[in-house]
Amino acid sequence: MISTLARRRRGRPSLADPSPAPDALCLDTALTAFAERGFEGVSVRDIASACGVSHSLLNAKFGSKQGLWAAAVDHGMGGLHRRMTAAPTRLPAGAGVEQRLRAACIDFLGAVADCPAIVQLMNVEGARASARLDYIVETYFCRLDWPITALLREGRASGVFRDVPVTIAFTLLAHGAGALVALRPLIEAVNGQLKATPATLDQTVEMAADMIVRGLLA
Numbered sequence: 001m002i003s004t005l006a007r008r009r010r011g012r013p014s015l016a017d018p019s020p021a022p023d024a025l026c027l028d029t030a031l032t033a034f035a036e037r038g039f040e041g042v043s044v045r046d047i048a049s050a051c052g053v054s055h056s057l058l059n060a061k062f063g064s065k066q067g068l069w070a071a072a073v074d075h076g077m078g079g080l081h082r083r084m085t086a087a088p089t090r091l092p093a094g095a096g097v098e099q100r101l102r103a104a105c106i107d108f109l110g111a112v113a114d115c116p117a118i119v120q121l122m123n124v125e126g127a128r129a130s131a132r133l134d135y136i137v138e139t140y141f142c143r144l145d146w147p148i149t150a151l152l153r154e155g156r157a158s159g160v161f162r163d164v165p166v167t168i169a170f171t172l173l174a175h176g177a178g179a180l181v182a183l184r185p186l187i188e189a190v191n192g193q194l195k196a197t198p199a200t201l202d203q204t205v206e207m208a209a210d211m212i213v214r215g216l217l218a
Helices: 023-037 044-051 055-062 065-085 097-114 117-125 131-142 147-158 166-182 184-194 201-216
Strands: none
Touching: 023 044, 023 055, 023 065, 023 117, 044 055, 044 065, 055 065, 065 097, 065 117, 065 131, 065 147, 097 147, 097 166, 097 201, 117 131, 117 166, 147 166, 166 184, 166 201
16 A cells, blocks of 8 residues: 555545645655555556545646656655755865765765655666666766765775776665665564664664765775
């Protein structure tokens, strides 16, 4: 069952509904649904029901299921990119690239913790070639520059980091360390089975960022 961010009222909302769910709410719900069940496993009607609106309203707004999927991805990935590029420095002037990368990794993992559906969706779409995967790669990896990839290139050029391809480092961060915050039920279940003392989310993020950065040092 997809996570519902709003309870549906009795009766069927229509296009004339004076208070439909805000677009952001619909897109958050759609992103979560596509991340949990995949594109083929969820319908516009499912998402509309979770939002408390008619599927006709979503079709009118986004044109089709594919249009809704693209809008949800733009909402999630675009929001993540804006958050990363606007993240406050919090570091003293002249901080080295190692410190700046660590801070950027912590910001990234904090953002993923707030919206785990982004990594979950990439796990689903990244498992096979498709036009949807092409859209994500072209729009968000070919056209945009991410602060973390810029720092990786800077560190390699200055000799602080090993000559590791950016794609390897970024994938380990997003889908390795990112899994620690995006797949919390799994981590908590493993901790319970191993009788391990789970770290707080902040501790987990900081330890993961440390390991990523230390592994890159030349």
